[in-house]
Amino acid sequence: MNRKEQTAFKKFLSIRGMGAALTAFVGLIIIYIVFGIINPSVFSGQNIINLLRSMSKYLLVGVAQSYVMITGNVDLSIGSVVAVSAMISATLMTKGMAPVLACLIALVCCLALGVVSGVLVGKFKLPPFIATLGTMFVGRGISYMVNGNRNTDALATGIGKDTADKFSNIFYYGKTFGVYNTFWIALIVFLIFFFIMSKTFTGRHIYAVGSNVDAARLSGVDVVKTTIKVYVVSAICCWIVGMILCAQAGMGNMEAGNMYEMYGVAAGVIGGVSPLGGAGILLGTFAGAGLWQTLENGLNMIGAQVGMQRIVIGVIVVGAVLLAELRGRKKN
Numbered sequence: 001m002n003r004k005e006q007t008a009f010k011k012f013l014s015i016r017g018m019g020a021a022l023t024a025f026v027g028l029i030i031i032y033i034v035f036g037i038i039n040p041s042v043f044s045g046q047n048i049i050n051l052l053r054s055m056s057k058y059l060l061v062g063v064a065q066s067y068v069m070i071t072g073n074v075d076l077s078i079g080s081v082v083a084v085s086a087m088i089s090a091t092l093m094t095k096g097m098a099p100v101l102a103c104l105i106a107l108v109c110c111l112a113l114g115v116v117s118g119v120l121v122g123k124f125k126l127p128p129f130i131a132t133l134g135t136m137f138v139g140r141g142i143s144y145m146v147n148g149n150r151n152t153d154a155l156a157t158g159i160g161k162d163t164a165d166k167f168s169n170i171f172y173y174g175k176t177f178g179v180y181n182t183f184w185i186a187l188i189v190f191l192i193f194f195f196i197m198s199k200t201f202t203g204r205h206i207y208a209v210g211s212n213v214d215a216a217r218l219s220g221v222d223v224v225k226t227t228i229k230v231y232v233v234s235a236i237c238c239w240i241v242g243m244i245l246c247a248q249a250g251m252g253n254m255e256a257g258n259m260y261e262m263y264g265v266a267a268g269v270i271g272g273v274s275p276l277g278g279a280g281i282l283l284g285t286f287a288g289a290g291l292w293q294t295l296e297n298g299l300n301m302i303g304a305q306v307g308m309q310r311i312v313i314g315v316i317v318v319g320a321v322l323l324a325e326l327r328g329r330k331k332n
Contacts, residue, residue, distance in 0.1 A: 089106040094154075114234055
């Protein structure tokens with residue numbers, strides 16, 4: 001490697017959060033290979049595309065939570081917003097409403113919850129834990145009430161089997177180029193928000209708010225507007241996950257999205273997004289979501305109990321944050 005290439009490589013590694021992201025990708029590869037050696041069926045083509053489809057939900061909630069965490073905040077309402085998306089869209093479809101209109105109405109409701117969270121945190125300066133805890137309960141309550149405190153009937157009862165199948169194929173069961181549409185949807189959303197975060201003023205403002213909110217305000221950043229934006233991004237991602245879960249089940253489930261806010265935190269911090277704000281990139285979140293799903297998939301395929309799966313993943317989440325903290329101390 002010549003000097004010019006060395007300089008370019010060092011510049012690449014110096015990108016904020018790139019080191020942690022690469023560490024997560026290396027960990028993902030190692031874990032995948034280890035599980036593949038234990039059980040060769042892990043390497044099968046069908047398992048790979050199933051893994052990609054399953055990780056898509058974690059990737060989307062990871063993007064949602066990463067946007068919020070980079071500003072130094074947190075969103076505990078993610079799971080509830082997912083449920084609102086799934087239940088409102090499914091309920092309307094079982095009443096005969098066209099899927100496109102039902103999904104758009106669900107989107108508006110999800111955006112409303114995101115804006116409320118952003119206003120409470122950004123404008124009224126409520127602690128994000130308290131503000132989004134409130135919207136979490138409100139969202140879950142809406143998901144219960146929208147269909148009279150019960151899960152919906154099958155989508156086909158309202159929009160017919162053909163239309164219900166088309167909806168399910170678009171968001172979950174259908175494939176494009178041999179890969180499930182779920183993954184392509186998540187990848188497109190990821191690329192859009194990755195571009196916004198890394199190449200636009202909005203992205204710079206998000207990092208500025210997370211690094212030092214007072215300095216950001218003095219430099220002209222609209223902190224309130226930026227905070228609302230990240231919660232709106234979170235709401236959009238949650239809305240899509242709600243569509244995916246609705247398509248997967250063929251109905252609406254009041255408990256949809258349960259614990260997804262924690263899955264989002266895990267995907268982000270495993271990939272190097274700091275829960276304290278100002279650090280991390282979405283490439284790391286991609287790796288974190290992949291590592292999480294690979295762990296879950298691999299442990300399941302080797303017959304590990306669910307409890308053991310949770311323990312292993314929990315240890316890795318804590319280890320990732322601890323490693324980031326030690327790396328930060330070393331730099332200081």
